Amino acid sequence: MIKFTALFLLFMVAFYLIFVYQQAIDLQFIYTNALNTIAVPLINLTGITAVQWGIDIIMPPATLRVAFGCNGLEAILIFTAGVLAYDSPWKTKLEWLLKGIVYLSILNLIRIVLLAHGMVFMDEYFHFLHDYVTQDIMIFIAILMFFVFTSKAESQATGCALQRVGSRD
16 A cells, blocks of 8 residues: 555656646647647537637637646546556556546546536536536546556456356256
8 A cells, every 4th residue: 555655646746747847848738739629619519609729718708728727637647647556467557547548538528518608607606616516526537437447457366257157057
């Protein structure tokens, strides 16, 4: 447990430094820009006119800025740090990292579309939805996915799988 905790903290600090203090390549901007490139057409499909300008989604009556903390990277990095720190085969880790990043990105796209609707149709609740409800849901699902990963990794490592042995005669 101490090894896992130390590795988890090490990965989280490394990710924080990579995404917050990068000089050459702004990975955070690249991820957020790609996310918004997909989110804006989805928002438009729901009947809200939206255009993208970098990390901003411009809609009447306001602009939704998808910055660090709003782009879902925190949940992805928590999940990634947990998977990398956990003692399991690299093949299992890579498989779950791919699944987790894809699932959390899709979930975050849905979150952005819902927040756009909140901004347009329920402006008085937007900050509550953004700051508490949807942020917490993203973190909760990342942790839940990590628990599913550990369960699957353990069953693969021990060879324990529920199976029927013998006949019922």
